[in-house]
Amino acid sequence: MALTIDQFPCRSDNFGVLIHDTETNQTASIDAPEFQPIIDRLADRGWSLDTILVTHHHADHVEANLTLKTAYDCTIVGPAGGARQIPGIDRTVDDGDTFNFGTFEVRVITTPGHTLDHIGYYLPGAGIAFVADTLFALGCGRVFEGTPAMMWESLQKLMTLPDDTTIYCGHEYTQANARFAVTIEPDNLQLVARAEDIDALRAAGKPTLPTTIALEKATNPFLRVDQPGIRRRLRLEDAPAAEVFAEIRKRKDNF
Ligand code: ZN
Ligand code: FE
Numbered sequence: 001m002a003l004t005i006d007q008f009p010c011r012s013d014n015f016g017v018l019i020h021d022t023e024t025n026q027t028a029s030i031d032a033p034e035f036q037p038i039i040d041r042l043a044d045r046g047w048s049l050d051t052i053l054v055t056h057h058h059a060d061h062v063e064a065n066l067t068l069k070t071a072y073d074c075t076i077v078g079p080a081g082g083a084r085q086i087p088g089i090d091r092t093v094d095d096g097d098t099f100n101f102g103t104f105e106v107r108v109i110t111t112p113g114h115t116l117d118h119i120g121y122y123l124p125g126a127g128i129a130f131v132a133d134t135l136f137a138l139g140c141g142r143v144f145e146g147t148p149a150m151m152w153e154s155l156q157k158l159m160t161l162p163d164d165t166t167i168y169c170g171h172e173y174t175q176a177n178a179r180f181a182v183t184i185e186p187d188n189l190q191l192v193a194r195a196e197d198i199d200a201l202r203a204a205g206k207p208t209l210p211t212t213i214a215l216e217k218a219t220n221p222f223l224r225v226d227q228p229g230i231r232r233r234l235r236l237e238d239a240p241a242a243e244v245f246a247e248i249r250k251r252k253d254n255f
Contacts, residue, residue: 003104003126005168007207008041010034013172014060015209016041017130018049019123021102026050028101029074030121030130030168032064039071051101054078055132056118057085061170065089079110082117093119111158113151114141122161128210129161132170137211138194139177140222141170142253148246152225155245159223163214174198174208180255184221184248185230191219221248 002022010016010033017030018041028051029038042049049072054062056079065076065087077099080092093099095110107122111134118141122129133141134151135158143151158167178195185191194215198208217223224230225244231237236244 003102003123003128005128006041006045007168007209008037009172009207010037011060014170015168015172015207017168018042018045018047019101020045020047021104024102026102028053029068031055031061031132031170032068033060035064035067038064038068042072048072049074052076052078053101053106053121053130054082054086054089055120055130055170056115057082058115058133061132062086079108079117079119081110081112082115085117095119109157111135111154113143113146113148113154116145118154120158122165127162127164128166128168129158130168131158134158135167135216135220135222136169136171136177137167137174137208137216138181138191138198138220139173139252140220140249143249148249149242151249152242152245155223159213159217161213163212163217165213166210167212167216168210172207172209175202180252181219181221183255184233184251185224185227187229188219188224191221194219 004020006018014033020027027047069088075090076088077091078086078089080094083092093108097108104123104125109120111118114133120131178198225241
């Protein structure tokens, strides 16, 4: 079995991602940020669209749901918690649910915080996860509907995925995230080196994603709230992890 993954820019800073099972010839779109780039990419590849896997109800993730459904008669899967806000949803899923995409198992991980309905999709057989606006390269999503403690719990769930899991995110925010990250952990040499790599990639017009769990654990300040250096800098040496996380999130909001 083999999975082809195609990531491409949509809107101003969203990613579209198509996954294609070469054995069954099935294709899924992770979210539906924008109609035209998605149908262009499908046409380039010669793929039809069977499924949309929706991560959360925000407009920049569901805008093309109905137009794609009309064009391809595809099935729309999305979080039970957001069903009323997700156009054209056919099937709801919840934490721990599993289903098949082609020959691959898909596991649903609820990750509330950015929105209450936010979920991620993990394909253990392919070693990949689609986390949308929960975890970003060197960052995490803004906490719009949940609480920082809820978001921290969701990030911890993602941190239990195998270190070599490839992570696809909803947005190309990495360069701005890197500028903030180095203010939180300036003496993390791997982070500093990564920030330089990111600048080079962006200067060349290249995406900085996907990433991996291992790379985020080593460089993403939002996942490193237990690091003594970060705690010292924030003067939160003995605070619970969720409180350190909340402080970093607050600083990023005001950065
Ligand atoms: Zn969002
Ligand atoms: Fe988004």
